[in-house]
Amino acid sequence: MLIVKDLSVHYGVIQALKQVSVEVHEGEIVALIGANGAGKTTLLHAISGLVKHEGDILFLGNSLSKADSRAIVAAGITQVPEGRRIFPDMSVTENLLMGAYLRKDKAGIEEDMKMVFERFPRLQERKKQLAGTLSGGEQQMLAMGRALMAKPKLLLLDEPSMGLSPLLVKEIFSIITSINEQGTTVLLVEQNARMALQIADRAYVMETGKIVLSGTGEELSASEDIKKAYLGG
Amino acid sequence: MTQFLQQMINGLSLGSIYALVALGYTMVYGIIKLINFAHGDIYMLGAYIGFIVTTKLGLGFFPALVISMAGCALIGVTIERIAYKPLRNATRITALITAIGVSYFLEAGTQRVMGAGVQTFPNVLANETIMFGDVRISTQQIVIFSVTIVLMVALTFLVNKTKVGRAMRAVSVDPDAARLMGVNVDATISFTFAIGSALAGAAGVLVGLYYNSINPLMGMLPGIKAFIAAVFGGIGIIPGAMLGGFFIGVVETLVAGYWSSLWKDAVVYLILIVILIVKPAGLLGKNVKEKV
Numbered sequence: 403m404l405i406v407k408d409l410s411v412h413y414g415v416i417q418a419l420k421q422v423s424v425e426v427h428e429g430e431i432v433a434l435i436g437a438n439g440a441g442k443t444t445l446l447h448a449i450s451g452l453v454k455h456e457g458d459i460l461f462l463g464n465s466l467s468k469a470d471s472r473a474i475v476a477a478g479i480t481q482v483p484e485g486r487r488i489f490p491d492m493s494v495t496e497n498l499l500m501g502a503y504l505r506k507d508k509a510g511i512e513e514d515m516k517m518v519f520e521r522f523p524r525l526q527e528r529k530k531q532l533a534g535t536l537s538g539g540e541q542q543m544l545a546m547g548r549a550l551m552a553k554p555k556l557l558l559l560d561e562p563s564m565g566l567s568p569l570l571v572k573e574i575f576s577i578i579t580s581i582n583e584q585g586t587t588v589l590l591v592e593q594n595a596r597m598a599l600q601i602a603d604r605a606y607v608m609e610t611g612k613i614v615l616s617g618t619g620e621e622l623s624a625s626e627d628i629k630k631a632y633l634g635g
Numbered sequence: 636m637t638q639f640l641q642q643m644i645n646g647l648s649l650g651s652i653y654a655l656v657a658l659g660y661t662m663v664y665g666i667i668k669l670i671n672f673a674h675g676d677i678y679m680l681g682a683y684i685g686f687i688v689t690t691k692l693g694l695g696f697f698p699a700l701v702i703s704m705a706g707c708a709l710i711g712v713t714i715e716r717i718a719y720k721p722l723r724n725a726t727r728i729t730a731l732i733t734a735i736g737v738s739y740f741l742e743a744g745t746q747r748v749m750g751a752g753v754q755t756f757p758n759v760l761a762n763e764t765i766m767f768g769d770v771r772i773s774t775q776q777i778v779i780f781s782v783t784i785v786l787m788v789a790l791t792f793l794v795n796k797t798k799v800g801r802a803m804r805a806v807s808v809d810p811d812a813a814r815l816m817g818v819n820v821d822a823t824i825s826f827t828f829a830i831g832s833a834l835a836g837a838a839g840v841l842v843g844l845y846y847n848s849i850n851p852l853m854g855m856l857p858g859i860k861a862f863i864a865a866v867f868g869g870i871g872i873i874p875g876a877m878l879g880g881f882f883i884g885v886v887e888t889l890v891a892g893y894w895s896s897l898w899k900d901a902v903v904y905l906i907l908i909v910i911l912i913v914k915p916a917g918l919l920g921k922n923v924k925e926k927v
């Protein structure tokens with residue numbers, strides 16, 4: 403579904419990604435793990451068209467290398483960015499409408515808003531509340547709900563568990579699984595390697611701008627190197 | 636009391652003009668964090684477009700208003716594309732200096748094309764005076780005030796209730812997040828310039844009507860006053876610019892009326908200094924640390 407081929411990204415003189423190749427197949431959850439500064443966010447930004455890159459990105463057979471962020475959303479790739487990046491001065495409902503920005507089917511948007519509220523009842527109770535006043539967990543739910551409003555084929559999630567309590571992390575991961583079961587392909591960036599490998603079909607490990615390991619979730623969970631570096635022994 | 640009411644009415648008329656211009660400053664600042672020092676000159680161009688349309692084409696007030704708004708929108712967008720867009724990632728001071736350059740260019744250009752002298756703006760609206768007791772209101776004042784209120788209501792609706800308004804708000808807080816939603820950030824910025832400039836164009840026609848005289852440098856002082864109004868209300872905050880505009884207009888008129896018109900500008904600057912000391916974020920602003 404998504405094929406990233408020899409992708410390189412430079413920030414001035416710093417090379418943040420070095421010839422990274424990653425594939426995501428339809429229906430999968432693919433995890434991308436790696437230490438701080440490895441380049442995970444940069445990869446997602448490149449896929450979403452926020453940073454310039456060399457190399458090729460193919461989505462459903464079409465090259466996205468020349469597409470702008472708008473065309474990429476329209477093609478079916480939506481990102482839940484690191485740190486949520488909800489619009490703090492807008493209400494919950496307005497944030498969700500921003501997610502549906504490129505859609506024109508009013509009835510469909512309304513239906514999906516209902517669907518999001520069913521998935522995240524806490525958001526429904528806070529429909530009119532300004533997003534900036536939500537708790538961290540609620541903001542993460544809003545960021546995910548907002549992304550779902552775009553009806554993505556491929557959902558990019560950048561550290562959805564960041565700063566959440568263990569209980570909430572569990573909840574977020576089970577929501578990711580259920581979103582995936584309902585037909586959305588997921589590329590998941592995580593620091594929480596243990597949880598990510600548990601729900602992932604396949605995973606990549608990134609170190610200083612390169613992919614150093616890949617395999618199924620189980621393979622990587624069992625790997626001694628991974629255990630040492632990411633799973634705390 | 637009568638005199639006070641009279642001054643208030645005059646002050647609100649002047650304040651309407653300031654408010655309309657202040658809105659453009661605040662909207663542009665809100666979306667690209669640029670103080671568009673050429674904005675006062677857009678207002679001047681609005682007056683000239685109104686002047687040309689009424690004298691050369693013989694059109695009435697409302698067509699002149701609409702044409703001037705459209706013309707200024709176009710000019711604003713063009714300036715943004717040519718002068719500011721290439722500097723989107725440059726330092727703020729670069730953009731600021733560019734804005735001052737654009738301002739001189741527009742002033743000098745208008746002097747060259749239209750002459751440096753004062754022109755008489757035609758009386759396109761019958762001006763009658765209505766008396767409420769001893770308080771006099773001119774029909775012009777009523778028109779100025781009503782047009783301003785209608786434009787403010789329309790703007791508020793646009794920004795708060797429409798899709799493009801949501802996009803404007805999204806881009807102003809987080810352009811990259813807006814991009815991730817599929818918002819065309821460049822188009823949204825252009826649109827913001829168009830709306831802000833159109834409001835300045837309207838103000839230009841209204842002021843031509845009110846004072847009957849226009850000149851190529853007429854945008855300088857009102858531009859600064861409107862900027863102060865925007866800062867007073869909280870730059871980047873739309874209701875703040877409305878409030879600030881009316882406030883500055885009223886204060887200026889009261890000072891001139893009760894004290895001396897020599898002091899009115901000084902008092903306005905004093906207000907700026909006081910607000911910057913007491914509440915730098917402006918009357919309606921939240922005191923947040925600036926994001927870098």
Ligand SMILES: Nc1ncnc2c1ncn2[C@@H]1O[C@H](COP(=O)(O)OP(=O)(O)OP(=O)(O)O)[C@@H](O)[C@H]1O
Nearest residue numbers: 413416418436437438439440441442443444445484
């Ligand atoms: N806008 C930028 N300008 C310059 N360097 C950047 C920029 N964004 C990221 N970098 C650098 O690129 C490298 C990769 O950063 P990136 O944010 O992709 O890492 P990450 O894997 O997402 O890290 P984390 O887990 O901490 O979020 C880092 O060295 C970072 O300092």
Ligand SMILES: [Mg+2]
Nearest residue numbers: 442443444484
């Ligand atoms: Mg990151």
